[in-house]
Amino acid sequence: MAKKKTSENGAIEIVPGTEEHAAREFFANEKAAYEERTGEKVHYELAHPLTSTPLPKPAEPASDEKTAEGEANN
Amino acid sequence: MSRIETVQNWISKTIEGTYNTADSTGSNYSQVPSQNPFFVLPKLEKLSDANRIGMNAPTHLCSHYWRPGQYGFADDAETDVPARLFRRSLGGAVTDTVVVAATVWDHTFAILPPQTGAILPSFGMASLLDAASFLLHGCMVDRFKISQKGDQRAQYEADIVQSGKFTNPHGLTALPVLSPPPCMDSFRTKIHYTDSDGSTDVDLGSVGKVIEWSVEHKNNVNTAKRRIGDPIQTVSTSGSGAYVRRLPRGKYETTVGMLIDFLDLTDWTKSVQNLTFTNLKITVVGPLIDATNRHEFEIIVPKFAFESVDPGDDDGDAATQLNIVPLQDPVSLGTITGRIRNNQATLL
Numbered sequence: 001m002a003k004k005k006t007s008e009n010g011a012i013e014i015v016p017g018t019e020e021h022a023a024r025e026f027f028a029n030e031k032a033a034y035e036e037r038t039g040e041k042v043h044y045e046l047a048h049p050l051t052s053t054p055l056p057k058p059a060e061p062a063s064d065e066k067t068a069e070g071e072a073n074n
Numbered sequence: 075m076s077r078i079e080t081v082q083n084w085i086s087k088t089i090e091g092t093y094n095t096a097d098s099t100g101s102n103y104s105q106v107p108s109q110n111p112f113f114v115l116p117k118l119e120k121l122s123d124a125n126r127i128g129m130n131a132p133t134h135l136c137s138h139y140w141r142p143g144q145y146g147f148a149d150d151a152e153t154d155v156p157a158r159l160f161r162r163s164l165g166g167a168v169t170d171t172v173v174v175a176a177t178v179w180d181h182t183f184a185i186l187p188p189q190t191g192a193i194l195p196s197f198g199m200a201s202l203l204d205a206a207s208f209l210l211h212g213c214m215v216d217r218f219k220i221s222q223k224g225d226q227r228a229q230y231e232a233d234i235v236q237s238g239k240f241t242n243p244h245g246l247t248a249l250p251v252l253s254p255p256p257c258m259d260s261f262r263t264k265i266h267y268t269d270s271d272g273s274t275d276v277d278l279g280s281v282g283k284v285i286e287w288s289v290e291h292k293n294n295v296n297t298a299k300r301r302i303g304d305p306i307q308t309v310s311t312s313g314s315g316a317y318v319r320r321l322p323r324g325k326y327e328t329t330v331g332m333l334i335d336f337l338d339l340t341d342w343t344k345s346v347q348n349l350t351f352t353n354l355k356i357t358v359v360g361p362l363i364d365a366t367n368r369h370e371f372e373i374i375v376p377k378f379a380f381e382s383v384d385p386g387d388d389d390g391d392a393a394t395q396l397n398i399v400p401l402q403d404p405v406s407l408g409t410i411t412g413r414i415r416n417n418q419a420t421l422l
Contacts, residue, residue: 019404020245026405027187033167034190056272056352
């Protein structure tokens, strides 16, 4: 769990690099796309988080198969 | 080839701008690869007075609603039509990313969050077998399944539902032929996930123990949203029935399963400990697009656990059935996401 940063009113700050920030960016994008596609207004707002969780770092991939040079594009 | 195997079905490459208004340009359609032949005859539901007291049989029939069409496709999974159907089954917005300029693109998408709305992307579907020529409006993907067993290529199954609205004949010109499907070699499939420590990559493919796997997403689309004032469609001069104006998604369900060789108790122990894992990526890999990039059809389970690890049988050998429960992804708020890598700039 990341160290909690709080704003003046005591609420957790939503900072880039956290799941909470990514979720809000994702939801805003989905909301805009849905409104454009359907013409319906979306009123839902994500509630403010109580915690702040850093985004997981991707695991190092195991040895990746390399394409043999000259392999046919089948 | 039997007569029913001469049927041709197409879906639009575009999404309907207004529900129940299919694209009317033939070149905007792609023929659907399928090994499941069917042809379309819209069905009109009828009501009668047969149940009235004193009646032994109906005196006449009344037209009611056009039954929402339900059609199924199944074939090799690949990065064109099956990928479109997968994307439409999840329903979220697509992010297109250039991998190699003008050559290779990635398309990522997630499940349409129910908090956003319940209307999945809809599209048109044309079907032709002799005189049975129909354009179906307001189609949605109700169920999408992708699976692979042994040395077989990954297979897709897609169930389509639609409002009941149709055009006869389909009225489209220059509907294209079936594109030759690319070779999505079974042996290239990759299956990885990140272990509960958040850093160790578990590569199930590298140890060669995956016997079969499947991912199924059901939208449970409500096809019975019938309301007073629904539009009416007439065949000839008097064959009139109504069709629905909306097909909202129900509560969706995602099922992920895997059968692997039994090696030790590692997975069983993880299951009883309720450990949480991340980024299960099942990548079906196809032919080269350029010198280094291949077509890829990827299903991602961002967060999951093993609901149960059960004893299984693989032709007499011991196997384990991993029943995977997708957990809510804290970012996309859903169960699975998708990524398609291909040679097209967009994937609608």
